Amino acid sequence: MTIQEYKADFQEKCSPHFSKEEIQSFWQWFNENLIRISDSPEVENNYTIWLRELMSGKPIQYIFGYSFFHKYCFEVTSDxxxxxxxxxxxxxxxxxxxxxxxxxxxxxxxxxxxxxxxxxxxxxxxxxxxxxxxxxxxxxxxxxxxxxxxxxxxxxxxxxxxxxxxxxxxxxxxxxxxxxxxxxxxxxxxxxxxxxxxxxxxxxxxxxxxxxxxxxxxxxxxxxxxxxxxxxxxxxxxxxxxxxxxxxxxxxxxxxxxxxxxxxxxxx
Ligand SMILES: C[S@@+](CC[C@H](N)C(=O)[O-])C[C@H]1O[C@@H](n2cnc3c(N)ncnc32)[C@H](O)[C@@H]1O
Structure with a gap:
């Protein structure tokens, strides 16, 4: 899929569950990470896993393993x-x-x-x-x-x-x-x-x-x-x-x- 196709799919699947603002914010994380792994053969599989986790209510920071704080970016885990x-x-x-x-x-x-x-x-x-x-x-x-x-x-x-x-x-x-x-x-x-x-x-x-x-x-x-x-x-x-x-x-x-x-x- 192209990035535009991922975006369309993401918006369609998320719209029954999240507000417009949430979808916009979550998409930025997805977009960034899809681009990061775009050369990998696992990209489509990862997208499906991330989306499933998002739907389960898992915070976006735990899905991707990092969080922004002040001017910095920190690794986060479930611990x-x-x-x-x-x-x-x-x-x-x-x-x-x-x-x-x-x-x-x-x-x-x-x-x-x-x-x-x-x-x-x-x-x-x-x-x-x-x-x-x-x-x-x-x-x-x-x-x-x-x-x-x-x-x-x-x-x-x-x-x-x-x-x-x-x-x-x-x-x-x-x-x-x-x-x-x-x-x-x-x-x-x-x-x-x-x-x-x-x-x-x-x-x-x-x-x-x-x-x-x-x-x-x-x-x-x-x-x-x-x-x-x-x-x-x-x-x-x-x-x-x-x-x-x-x-x-x-x-x-x-x-x-x-x-x-x-x-x-x-x-x-
Ligand atoms: C509210 S979190 C704060 C984490 C981080 N400082 C922050 O602001 O994001 C509280 C932290 O205290 C740790 N903690 C809980 N009980 C503790 C104890 N008895 N002694 C030392 N650390 C403890 C937890 O593991 C957790 O990392």
Missing amino acids: TLIPRPETEELCELILNQNTNTPLIGIDIGTGTGCIPITLLCERSNWEFKALDISKAALIVADTNTKKYQLSNRLELMNQNFLENNLSANNYDIIVSNPPYIHPNEIESLENRVTQFEPHMALFVTNNILEFYTALFDYFEQNTNPNAQLWMETHQDYCDDVVALFNKKFTAKKIEDLSKNPRFVYVVK
Whole structure:
């Protein structure tokens, strides 16, 4: 088939299932990838598989194995969360606040590594560590680290942040987009999220503040004076996180672009 024939077939098959805007957006991914493999004898077979996956509700980023974030393109797999636009905003807030001062930081729950990789690409004199409980996610983070040639400034660690066995350190900045959804909310989430994204990245066990309480202790014990902590939160619990940190530090709530309370910025 020619690319125009693929496009016509794609539009016809997708129109009962998706909006015009979705079809236009999905077609860009298909178009790009059909062109990429156009010399392969498997092109028609791959097209059929991709289309079947799309119809099953699989997110387009998982079908093709990559996702755009900030100015960069990250490998994603079913073991990693698809990086969200709100998290791009978090990176922008951090970059706007911190220009050229050298900083040493850590990202807690790194997934694809999108947060520290973006920050390090934008600030050449920063160094980061990044940890995740998921070995499989760290393999993806490692691929992304190598892609952007950051292995000398980003150290990946396979650790459970909720266990008290992390080595002591003196960071200038801590960043975290931890799991923050209560299991009770599962019914209200979209199918493409609950069916395809790793539950370990989304859900807390029961206590909605469990990661923030651990972050409080870690921030208190492992940072320099004037250190910063930047967190993404659930919009319904953002005030609780601010109240928790204001017991000892100065914490501020920041809205995302949709005007939802989303981020908490803490100074030591
Ligand atoms: C919401 S995702 C964020 C991923 C990435 N930072 C982002 O913003 O796209 C949370 C991440 O925390 C990791 N995680 C969950 N529980 C953890 C734990 N106890 N210790 C360390 N990492 C954990 C998950 O594997 C997941 O990669």
